[in-house]
Amino acid sequence: MKLNFANDRLLAVMAHPDDAELLCAGTLARAKADGAAIGIAVMCSGDKGIGSTPQADLARVRQEEAAAAAEVLGAQLFWLGAGDGELFDSYEMRKKLIEIFRRFRPTLVIAHALEDYHPDHRAASQLAEAASWFCAARGHVTDSPAADAPPALWFADTINMCGFEPQIYVDISGHLPVKERMLALHRSQLGRSGDADFAPLAELMRRQCAARGAQAGVAAAEAFRPHHAFKRIGAY
Amino acid sequence: MKLNFANDRLLAVMAHPDDAELLCAGTLARAKADGAAIGIAVMCSGDKGIGSTPQADLARVRQEEAAAAAEVLGAQLFWLGAGDGELFDSYEMRKKLIEIFRRFRPTLVIAHALEDYHPDHRAASQLAEAASWFCAARGHVTDSPAADAPPALWFADTINMCGFEPQIYVDISGHLPVKERMLALHRSQLGRSGDADFAPLAELMRRQCAARGAQAGVAAAEAFRPHHAFKRIGAY
Amino acid sequence: MKLNFANDRLLAVMAHPDDAELLCAGTLARAKADGAAIGIAVMCSGDKGIGSTPQADLARVRQEEAAAAAEVLGAQLFWLGAGDGELFDSYEMRKKLIEIFRRFRPTLVIAHALEDYHPDHRAASQLAEAASWFCAARGHVTDSPAADAPPALWFADTINMCGFEPQIYVDISGHLPVKERMLALHRSQLGRSGDADFAPLAELMRRQCAARGAQAGVAAAEAFRPHHAFKRIGAY
Amino acid sequence: MKLNFANDRLLAVMAHPDDAELLCAGTLARAKADGAAIGIAVMCSGDKGIGSTPQADLARVRQEEAAAAAEVLGAQLFWLGAGDGELFDSYEMRKKLIEIFRRFRPTLVIAHALEDYHPDHRAASQLAEAASWFCAARGHVTDSPAADAPPALWFADTINMCGFEPQIYVDISGHLPVKERMLALHRSQLGRSGDADFAPLAELMRRQCAARGAQAGVAAAEAFRPHHAFKRIGAY
């Protein structure tokens, strides 16, 4: 069985500038190769992802890194700009994200898992979930007209696979190089390998793709769980 | 085994003006027939449930529709008036709902499922859960005196049964007509059948009652899951 | 909310002669008081429940104890006679139990939890589940004609509440004395209080009823989980 | 996202002659249209599926009905011939099914859910699970050589959706007619509509496909849950 994304528009709603690279860029790359349109919405600016050597103007640096990575993929980048650790579900943030959904018009949204280890990831996930419903409700007025229908929504794996039970594995064996190239562009983060709050990212990402691949009998995979909610479940 | 609600006071805490009709009005009708007192608290005004033909003063229209439907049932209606999509758990909203609990003094509260598909439903559920505990704590001062004990609390089914695992089925075979009559009074919503963000409600409701009934071997049923929390679990 | 069992026929399918007393006799007593007919099917003879002082002819003694306890309740006793530890799901045992179901014609079957701690309990549960379906299938021929429909089925709590998530609590506050009187008749087992493989039963039973009661706000309760399977789910 | 089955070989391992029609024939038909090879293994002969008007030689009649339905689909039919209600996991039955796996060489096996309502379904599921592993282990010698690798395995929905949590929905909107035509060929069963142990099958099937479709936003769907076990998880 092979999923085909040719007629899809995928929007990854991630908390930090490098989260898409870690958790779903292989799937985005595969969908792109099928002919899908790709968007990445980054909720937080990454301003507090500082290493032992502080960096001036970190949010701006990270936005540039994210833009470069998005370009590798051919993805549209949306930047929400919340402060790290300060992202919460609110009507104001919902409306910002609803407007992005209405402009990009995704058929499939990829969000963090609601039970993810990072508070920002969980808040981003709640906002993506809310926007996936409200984007098609015309009563919530933003600049763009309401979507025709809510998109399907998948929750992405957690870092190190902690506490996540996958339901769908996407074979990304042929797309690992793109994912690696994208991650390599986040230089401000890769330089933090000696930091206590930071794992060696590239290695961690490769090992996780290999582990998920081994579970499903392919060289590399990314794992997801569809959101089993009214109109957000896709039928494949 | 037959549940008898003769000595009960049921309070449905629902997000929008027609949610009780969709998810629990059959059970309310049956309890009413047993002799129970019935209340419905509507958290949001339904002001954004607009169809393709906009309607002036929608919140007022919907409050009148809800009042008419409550009258069919012989239920007391409480109107909280939050904006659609803008309902969040807060101490201010908690206190408003605590006061309603203290005035109505429910023995059984019916709330949306915490994992429901709609952000407003989930916020309403969190508020109902909080009020079900605090209503009996005299330290939280409102106009009315504290309740003697927290009420039992049941979570209602989700629309289209997505992701909901029922634990209790209530046979509403004889009470479907009341439920249908109540729903028919929400004319502002039934007129939205062509809208992308809106299913044909009456048909959807009937099909769900039939599907839950088929699972339990009766003509029509509504499904619930008791809240397994200290003093909110009922013993039947 | 109060369950009424007036029109019911309850059949407890238990592994050993004193399991009904420990896990569901309060509910049986309450249903009896409502006017229900009560049956108890004991799958194993209890022949290996020997204490430090061996007892001759233990299976016969225990059958007499079980009969005396059933008499207290006014219940019909069915004795399947399998050896302790030697009970497995098989077509032969299924047919024996199907015939009992067809003779007693239960509307509600109470079985051990499928995840219970004791291998005999789990086998008894599998057999009760199988019989609850096959009793209404006329292709499975036994002495009595097929039942009109499968009965509802509830799984009972586990000893010490280990690993069991209740979904329904039955208030047995007024029926604890019957339960205690029944258990007291199992003298061969109560005498084993010093045995390593045996807890002080009467005390354990009282504590569990009190703990389940405390969770649900009553003096004493028994806990169950309905079987969520086609035609075995009841609507109350 | 659309699943493509062009390079697949699907084998449905079902308990009774009409179970594939009820639970997965839409998916089989869609895969067939993609170019996949289809097989159906029926574990039990259906000999006890008798209605109020007994039928001579029922197992033979049902095998002919199943063969006719398989022909509509263009599927290969395997007939295991166990007695209804007498199917259990055993090494003898495992070897029979292993040999069928080795001859058909499926890439995707569809089995009943392990928690299905019918004891035969559960036994068939255990056997399919065992064969999905052992078919690729050359130490288990049968007539045909071992498979190169275990196939992926999906568990099918339960009748009336009782207690089943779907993880994958397959859109069968265009393939419902084939499913209906196949089911209509099981005349011995459709004639049983007045029987207590038998629901009106065609109607039940249509309603379930519509309900699963409504959850996922399409006209008709079938629901599955992948087996999350070593080498039986597929990556799509």
Next chain:
Amino acid sequence: MKLNFANDRLLAVMAHPDDAELLCAGTLARAKADGAAIGIAVMCSGDKGIGSTPQADLARVRQEEAAAAAEVLGAQLFWLGAGDGELFDSYEMRKKLIEIFRRFRPTLVIAHALEDYHPDHRAASQLAEAASWFCAARGHVTDSPAADAPPALWFADTINMCGFEPQIYVDISGHLPVKERMLALHRSQLGRSGDADFAPLAELMRRQCAARGAQAGVAAAEAFRPHHAFKRIGAY
């Protein structure tokens, strides 16, 4: 198997002044006896835990009671001072708790269960979870330097064991007296035994430790569930 806490620093993050006594003080006492350092952070002031006889200046009284109890244990007390019922997850409260984590530097944090019955407990749990991650992220600046690594985190049992599935039991048989002595110091609460919103605390606590002990074969135990999240899982 015996857990040894000799090299640990345990920090209990509890909602109200007597929650540690009820849910984890036995484990704290045992760790203390092993040589561990112990801290207790109380998020709410307990200002609304008033009984039928109102008490002036309740928050101050309760802080003194908590301080006396902490002294029995030899624990450091941290007082966050939020109003009862008014505790919510916010960046401001996160930063206060992050600073406490950075000063105490726990290796193991004990928090309320995320599914606990009390809204304040759940908010305290969310804050403890957030702080357990952010305390080691230097981008979140507070007075003290960032921790070297996130601590492990365990969720504590719920009152009356409602809806909690333990994963780890700690044998506190020898430490029940300390727990009882600590609880006895909360005189403002023990005097509320006749209140509708208040159970007889000392008795409830003893019964729960006995019930958890009985499940695990010891005289008294406390139950926990590790947080299965990146870097918060401990390896023992």
Next chain:
Amino acid sequence: MKLNFANDRLLAVMAHPDDAELLCAGTLARAKADGAAIGIAVMCSGDKGIGSTPQADLARVRQEEAAAAAEVLGAQLFWLGAGDGELFDSYEMRKKLIEIFRRFRPTLVIAHALEDYHPDHRAASQLAEAASWFCAARGHVTDSPAADAPPALWFADTINMCGFEPQIYVDISGHLPVKERMLALHRSQLGRSGDADFAPLAELMRRQCAARGAQAGVAAAEAFRPHHAFKRIGAY
């Protein structure tokens, strides 16, 4: 927190001769270093674990390999000798294993997960579970006297971590070399690296220990889930 196994007797009940090496030998080695007594019971002879180059007398070869590996650990080896793929729960096999439990007298049994991917693993797990209860019941007579109490029981991780939710992680960072040395002695299996039904074992084992370690913040770990059943739950 550090687990100490000094006063323990660990018995691993595994299906095949190399399963202990793959899933729990690091924990056994650590317990041994603490001073615990170690036993390994192998249920199946491994007679069907043949590679592309058949090997005469495979069961005998594998028993010798297992004995050599057990010697590295200083463990007592018990050999049950069932045929691969032919292991089922039966009273006969239960009694054999009960007798081994009574001779070895474990305080902690490590069994395969009940939901493991391999049918033999699941059967071995059922038998270990049954023996863990019956070993202390004197009514089940074998050569040795009944145990004083049932042992605690932990379920081990699955190969490739498929579908397993750990509850306890044991840090085996210092004991990986012993585990590797033991596995290296299973030469008949390591030679099968080119076989379709066989992963490169040593590599797979190392990767899994590293992945579990990464989740818990140590170099290498093994993951377990305690059996939450009456008298088989341990308090640490």
